[in-house]
Amino acid sequence: MSLKSLSDDKPVGVIGAGNFGSAVANLVAQHRNVLLYARDEKVIRRILETKENRGHTMHANITPTTDLGRVAEQCEVIFPIVPSAHFRTMMKQLSPFLHPYHILIHGTKGFDITLPPDQTLESVDKLTRDHVKTISEVIMEESVVVRVGCLAGPNLSKELAAGQPAATVVASHFNEVISLGKKLLRNDRFQVYGNNDLTGVELAGVLKNIIAIAAGALKGLGYGENAKGLLISRGMVEMVYLGRALGGNTTAFLGIAGVGDLVTTCNSSLSRNFTVGYNLAQGMKLDQILANTDEVAEGINTIKIAKKCSDYYGVRAPITNTLYRVLFEDLPMSRALSYLMRYPLNVDIDFL
Amino acid sequence: MEVVEKKNKNKKYKPILEDIPDWPVYQLSKNRKEFIEEVAMKAFQRIKEVRPTTKHVIDELEATVYREQQRMKRNRWRVDPEDEPRFWAGIKEELVALASKTPEETQVKADELLLRIVSRYANEIAGNFKPTSYRFTREIVKFWFGRLLNGARVKKFGAIFRNRYTLRDKIHIVGKVKHLRKLASQGTVIMVPTHFSNLDSILIGWVIHSLGLPAFIYGAGLNLFNIKIFAYFMNSLGAYKVDRRKKNVPYLETLKLYSTLAIQKGAHSLFFPGGTRSRSGMIEKQLKLGLLNSTIEAQRNLYLDAKPGEEVRKIFIVPVSLNYHFVLEAPDLIDEYLSAKGQDRYLPEQDKYGSWQLLQFLFKFFTKGSNISVSIGRGLDIMGNYVDDDGNSLDAQGRVIDTKDYFLSSGELSIDKQREDEYTRMLSQKIVAEYHRINRVFASHLVAFVAFEMWQKKHPKLDLFGLLRLPEEDQVLDYEEFRATCKRVRKQIYQLKDEGKVYYATHLKGKIDLVIRHGLENVGIFHLKRPLLLNKEGNIITKDFNTLYYYHNRLVGYELEKFI
Numbered sequence: 001m002s003l004k005s006l007s008d009d010k011p012v013g014v015i016g017a018g019n020f021g022s023a024v025a026n027l028v029a030q031h032r033n034v035l036l037y038a039r040d041e042k043v044i045r046r047i048l049e050t051k052e053n054r055g056h057t058m059h060a061n062i063t064p065t066t067d068l069g070r071v072a073e074q075c076e077v078i079f080p081i082v083p084s085a086h087f088r089t090m091m092k093q094l095s096p097f098l099h100p101y102h103i104l105i106h107g108t109k110g111f112d113i114t115l116p117p118d119q120t121l122e123s124v125d126k127l128t129r130d131h132v133k134t135i136s137e138v139i140m141e142e143s144v145v146v147r148v149g150c151l152a153g154p155n156l157s158k159e160l161a162a163g164q165p166a167a168t169v170v171a172s173h174f175n176e177v178i179s180l181g182k183k184l185l186r187n188d189r190f191q192v193y194g195n196n197d198l199t200g201v202e203l204a205g206v207l208k209n210i211i212a213i214a215a216g217a218l219k220g221l222g223y224g225e226n227a228k229g230l231l232i233s234r235g236m237v238e239m240v241y242l243g244r245a246l247g248g249n250t251t252a253f254l255g256i257a258g259v260g261d262l263v264t265t266c267n268s269s270l271s272r273n274f275t276v277g278y279n280l281a282q283g284m285k286l287d288q289i290l291a292n293t294d295e296v297a298e299g300i301n302t303i304k305i306a307k308k309c310s311d312y313y314g315v316r317a318p319i320t321n322t323l324y325r326v327l328f329e330d331l332p333m334s335r336a337l338s339y340l341m342r343y344p345l346n347v348d349i350d351f352l
Numbered sequence: 353m354e355v356v357e358k359k360n361k362n363k364k365y366k367p368i369l370e371d372i373p374d375w376p377v378y379q380l381s382k383n384r385k386e387f388i389e390e391v392a393m394k395a396f397q398r399i400k401e402v403r404p405t406t407k408h409v410i411d412e413l414e415a416t417v418y419r420e421q422q423r424m425k426r427n428r429w430r431v432d433p434e435d436e437p438r439f440w441a442g443i444k445e446e447l448v449a450l451a452s453k454t455p456e457e458t459q460v461k462a463d464e465l466l467l468r469i470v471s472r473y474a475n476e477i478a479g480n481f482k483p484t485s486y487r488f489t490r491e492i493v494k495f496w497f498g499r500l501l502n503g504a505r506v507k508k509f510g511a512i513f514r515n516r517y518t519l520r521d522k523i524h525i526v527g528k529v530k531h532l533r534k535l536a537s538q539g540t541v542i543m544v545p546t547h548f549s550n551l552d553s554i555l556i557g558w559v560i561h562s563l564g565l566p567a568f569i570y571g572a573g574l575n576l577f578n579i580k581i582f583a584y585f586m587n588s589l590g591a592y593k594v595d596r597r598k599k600n601v602p603y604l605e606t607l608k609l610y611s612t613l614a615i616q617k618g619a620h621s622l623f624f625p626g627g628t629r630s631r632s633g634m635i636e637k638q639l640k641l642g643l644l645n646s647t648i649e650a651q652r653n654l655y656l657d658a659k660p661g662e663e664v665r666k667i668f669i670v671p672v673s674l675n676y677h678f679v680l681e682a683p684d685l686i687d688e689y690l691s692a693k694g695q696d697r698y699l700p701e702q703d704k705y706g707s708w709q710l711l712q713f714l715f716k717f718f719t720k721g722s723n724i725s726v727s728i729g730r731g732l733d734i735m736g737n738y739v740d741d742d743g744n745s746l747d748a749q750g751r752v753i754d755t756k757d758y759f760l761s762s763g764e765l766s767i768d769k770q771r772e773d774e775y776t777r778m779l780s781q782k783i784v785a786e787y788h789r790i791n792r793v794f795a796s797h798l799v800a801f802v803a804f805e806m807w808q809k810k811h812p813k814l815d816l817f818g819l820l821r822l823p824e825e826d827q828v829l830d831y832e833e834f835r836a837t838c839k840r841v842r843k844q845i846y847q848l849k850d851e852g853k854v855y856y857a858t859h860l861k862g863k864i865d866l867v868i869r870h871g872l873e874n875v876g877i878f879h880l881k882r883p884l885l886l887n888k889e890g891n892i893i894t895k896d897f898n899t900l901y902y903y904h905n906r907l908v909g910y911e912l913e914k915f916i
């Protein structure tokens with residue numbers, strides 16, 4: 001098997017020096033040399049000079065680079081961790097350097113959308129699985145790489161940077177990829193689980209962003225723990241429904257990438273999506289919020305996409321739909337909440 | 353009057369390998385004995401890998417004997433060898449006798465029994481390709497089909513001795529023919545056709561010959577060897593036998609190794625990945641993964657066995673779609689499908705075919721105007737990537753891929769069963785997509801699809817079984833409405849063709865009334881009860897809703913329902 005490879009001195013690639021990218025690079029650097037790709041020369045210089053990036057102290061085994069081709073040539077295992085909006089573009093640049101022996105494990109929680117020409121997410125009348133792709137599907141479409149995996153789970157970058165205990169799921173159809181992911185990421189403070197439902201885990205990681213925004217909103221409205229418990233459990237049900245419509249299995253949502261990640265994001269004021277919801281409930285408008293943040297809150301796009309998909313596939317998704325109206329149709333958050341509380345649905349669990 | 357098919361450009365192809373002794377299948381049959389021994393030995397080793405202890409082996413042997421004896425009791429066929437009961441009774445006795453032996457003796461004996469069983473299986477499975485009988489069959493088929501065709505088509509006495517028509521006028525081969533010929537001369541071709549009728553194997557045999565390709569080895573269901581006429585054809589075409597009654601581990605491993613090793617030795621192979629004939633008439637969606645898996649395994653072994661720098665023979669997978677107006681077994685197949693699906697809601701009638709019915713069908717087929725077309729798809733490598741004429745695998749952007757890279761782990765070739773299982777799943781999805789893409793729509797498919805969907809739309813509350821029991825007075829469609837719908841759906845088929853998602857026969861073009869006429873005349877043409885015809889008022893009626901449903905299913909999966 002592939003285990004002997006791990007003593008290899010071949011470096012491991014990480015693409016994207018954002019918050020999570022830096023955290024993953026640091027985790028891997030404890031086992032292997034890491035080539036960290038960043039688009040921005042300034043980031044490279046900063047890492048070289050100060051060993052600091054976004055609040056992470058970068059491990060000595062990490063070499064930053066702006067050369068994508070070099071990453072593909074020197075590394076067989078690559079962790080691409082760039083925002084979903086840029087993922088396909090990045091893959092197109094990387095693809096010419098990739099071969100079927102490469103293994104890609106991505107850490108991006110978002111969807112990729114391809115729309116017909118001259119259409120936008122707002123104008124398009126229906127959104128189906130033909131338009132909405134998970135990140136692993138983008139990798140497979142744009143390159144010859146088939147051994148693909150993803151990382152998902154409660155992984156707040158700031159806590160990882162502080163070396164607090166946490167866990168992640170490596171999901172892949174290939175056991176080879178899972179065991180490799182485990183070997184590369186695991187340490188005394190970081191547990192790694194495997195899952196074969198790649199699509200389910202990806203979907204769980206993406207859809208939980210919706211509920212995270214809702215959790216922020218509850219906090220912003222000043223509500224307490226009962227409300228949060230209600231939201232998490234109903235949010236979970238909604239994720240399962242949406243996830244199944246989009247091709248995942250129920251079980252992935254019950255694991256680290258589902259419940260695990262959901263509880264964390266809903267409790268953490270550190271998360272970007274949570275902050276968006278919080279600010280919304282405080283009365284800020286979406287464009288104001290966006291102007292104030294330098295990182296992408298994937299949840300906003302996810303709400304748009306999930307709403308259109310739930311329309312097309314006829315899935316009941318009250319939380320998503322209501323948030324959509326708050327974000328894009330100026331429904332005040334307090335009205336949205338009272339609407340949800342009166343929503344005529346009282347079966348607890350009907351999907352198991 | 354007939355809507356004429358565009359003048360057939362099918363021409364005769366020269367054989368790519370002139371002499372039968374050069375054919376891989378001949379090489380295989382010449383060294384038949386050694387080959388069977390190799391298969392048995394490897395199968396034995398493989399089973400020992402998955403059943404490592406003596407206890408495991410003995411359990412497996414006991415299970416095998418039990419199942420074989422059950423099979424002989426319940427379901428014995430004409431082709432089954434006569435010494436079978438004796439053989440298994442003997443094995444059973446020796447197994448019982450093991451109880452009184454020492455562990456060392458037991459192990460030796462158990463291994464010996466296992467080897468005896470797999471050797472027997474390997475012998476049962478092995479084909480027996482004989483050049484003389486191959487040539488003979490080929491000439492017989494050509495001669496008699498030719499006579500039939502000419503005698504029937506040209507209505508003059510003496511026409512039976514003319515050569516105006518040949519099989520090539522009857523069976524249209526379209527698609528990537530030259531590409532296939534090129535691939536067959538530089539690598540090993542695995543042809544994977546769709547499977548609708550028992551005639552498929554004969555049809556494909558003829559196609560392979562007429563394209564100038566050497567004979568392919570081919571795993572045929574043992575049940576076909578019960579019908580003598582088939583048995584003769586298939587033995588001469590290099591078929592090996594697949595017995596679907598035998599589900600025990602030794603048999604399955606032997607079968608798998610037989611095909612893997614034959615492919616590894618460069619024998620072009622043919623198998624129907626759908627497993628059995630499509631019961632519903634739909635294009636296969638689920639493929640049997642076992643044989644596809646052995647293809648991937650064979651390619652991996654070829655890479656593993658290659659000496660450094662040596663050119664490795666590549667394996668190419670060529671999907672083929674067979675398109676019929678008429679499937680002889682349609683009423684039976686759809687009955688089986690419906691009774692499996694509806695269980696107690698559906699009661700089938702029983703009816704079987706033997707050699708005589710088949711001959712009758714063949715006669716009808718050659719004397720009446722019903723054509724068959726065979727679409728050859730583009731070659732794929734074992735990962736489902738398209739290959740070019742030189743056998744290079746290409747990615748979506750047209751860059752060349754080294755197929756070997758799929759088997760590398762940190763720079764080294766490695767064997768990883770789980771990985772290859774996953775590759776098999778991916779390959780099967782790709783083949784299914786290719787089937788839909790190279791499928792050729794006939795007028796008969798169009799009319800059957802439109803009629804059935806129109807009835808469904810008129811009765812939205814009825815489920816399938818309700819619809820199939822629709823009262824006779826409701827089984828009429830207004831011709832004008834039908835015509836307009838056909839036109840709409842045909843337009844969408846054109847659109848799909850432009851998007852590269854399907855093909856259509858040339859007869860689908862032209863005046864819609866003629867196309868409909870052609871469709872009605874041909875859909876299920878030889879069934880006693882016609883699935884679709886015109887009544888006295890010129891409106892559309894059906895005499896057999898089930899077979900209509902069957903022919904309709906051919907166009908399921910293209911989302912054409914939206915245009916009804």
